Amino acid sequence: MDIRSQWKEIWKSAQVVNFSLVDDPTIRQSGFDLPRQQWSLFTRFQTVQGHCGACKKKWNQAANELCPCGEKQTMSHIVDFCPPSKLNGDLSQLHSADDEAVAWLINYGS
Secondary structure (H helix, E strand, O other): OOHHHHHHHHHHHOOOOOHHHOOOOOOOOOOOOOOHHHHHHHHHHHHOOOOOHHHHHHOOOOOOOEOOOOOEOOHHHHHHOOOOOOOOOOHHHHHHOOHHHHHHHHHHHO
């Protein structure tokens, strides 16, 4: 088995959050050339581990997990559902790192 096939098997069996967003983990993914601030934020949304109410509560950094909109604030809530911050698309569009997704990251991160 070649190295690429090995990586694909490991990737599929590792139960990585949102693993289906990455077709081939051996190549650079979209958005890899983003500035560090946007790349970090981009990665936090992809792994659903970032500065959101649910994670902060889990890490004992916040008393509750509510979003300002009143719903449970998760990373996917921020991208997919929250009226003030929702990306016109979804996590898969964010993962594509197209112009609209990058503009959303820049606005969200500032």
